[in-house]
Amino acid sequence: MSEEFDPKIVAFACNWCSYAGADLAGVGRMQYPPSIRLIRLMCSGMLVPSYILRAFEKGADGVLVTG
């Protein structure tokens, strides 16, 4: 493959706002790099810090928490 850096980013999204926002980006056909793997939460307030650590531990290059 190319030598370009292709990061793996784990994103946590709140069902009621940012997950809906991610849907809306699709409805609006806004294009972004497919480096993201998105996990739906019921609220960003339910995010346990260990989720972030686990993602890094498993090799994530970045973690995005949205809500």
Add this chain to the structure above:
Amino acid sequence: MKNSAQDDVRVGVFICDCGSNIAGYLEMKELVEFAKTLPNVAFVQENLYTCSEGGINEIKVAIPRENLNRVVVASCTPRTHEPLFMSACEEAGLNPYLFEMANIRDQCSWVHMREREAGTNRAKVQIAMAVAKAAKLRELNRIQLSLSHRAMVIGGGVAGMSAALALANMGYEVDLVEKRDRLGGILNDLNMILPTHEPPDKLVNNLVGRLQDHPKVAIHTGAVVTKTEGYVGNYVATIQHNDTENKIKCGAVIVAIGAQPLKPEGLYNYDGNKVITHIELESKLKLGDVQAKNISIIQCVGSRSKERTYCSRICCMTAVKNAILFKEASPDTKITIFYRDMQMYGVENEELFRKSKRLGVRYVTYDPDRPPRFDGESVSVYHLRMGRDMIVPTDLLVLSTPLVAQDDASEISTMLKVPINENGFFLEGHVKLKPLDFATDGVYLCGNARFPSTIREAISQGLGAASRAAGVLSKEALFTSGIVADINPDTCCGCLGCVAVCPYGAINFIENRGVCQVNKVLCKGCGGCAATCPSGSARLDGFSNQQIYAQIEQAMAV
């Protein structure tokens, strides 16, 4: 066989083309072949439209035929289609919470339209994550509850009376609780109401008469609600009247406790005689007890200040209304209104404002940094437009003070576990989406308890709150979502951390056992308690740590 597969888990994966919405941008065959390689996957099928009748039917047929006990649909977004697929599972005899979705349209094919290979790869990852989570899903149940079809309205002002009457007319039993000895609220103190220019008694008597005659309404005057227990559909309220206490059951509660005029102690030599508030003026006018010939009215006294930043909304039109009444009764009465901004919204009010000017009411703008002063004989002020001081002889000074929260607002807020804002007014669930609801189900609000409003607004809100409450009361039974929190009583140490973070007042501390317990009816499934719990005793069903860890692992594995 596959190493990590759990023997008893059989996942069926349905991958949707969504016409060309997904199939036009991703390699569907590749996704199907990939899904077949995933642990626990027993069956994979591609559908042209999974949500069509045919697609739904294929899920329902495949569940028994392939002996599936988990279903994953890779298609659009769970925000729109999850309920449909869940009920398909349920109809096929599978617990609907053994279902998971992979969003490969809104969050994949539509946003990676020019990256077929990388987009397909992301879709694979999202499917693998969904399958991994699905394998760890557990059966969950919705709880069915019976409910009381009775309502309680706290506050017998115009908003509360309108709400109570509307509910009674819909056929629901209503308890209307008023702490004063008579119904009517602040209307009882007023002289003439806008825009009809009628005495408020006409409106009050009409409402009171209809309430008293209504077989569904129980009026409790001189009574207060001292305690409420329970939750939506099943409240038990204690109503205290003199020395007797009554317990009533109700399914919904409407907060309509109103507001009270601010007494401007220490401002402008306020004495309740020569210097009065506009509400006191109304009472005096009602008694025909005003002889003054030089009347000054000062707006925004005690409001739009550092202490109270809000505009009380009703004072401008009240001042103009009373100025017109004076002028019409005796045209040689001199009336001066000192104001910062006149807030006369609406066609009728604009017309009223113009009429007052035609009648000779004087308007003087003042600067809040240089407010008017009153020495007992005259008001002196720096006239902002003319750029000089002026003196206005005054034998009656009226102060337009704001409506402020009731003294018991904070008590009622604590009792019902619903919020008030920094000024003590009740805070709706959402300013636009839930203007008459609280975040807590089963409790609604209307009228001045929410914010100073005109009579028309208070009536509209009362009717609105009644219809919101009827939305609950009309149900045969209530169902909770399966996605709710649970606390393991064996490991809970009763630290109350979860109680503090729960926005819905859904967690109670059981004192005799020293543990916290989730009320699954009130829980909205945000999982805040699970994230806060230091002992890991609280968990959100459907979003457990194990399920999310499984997703994280798969996110990195592909």
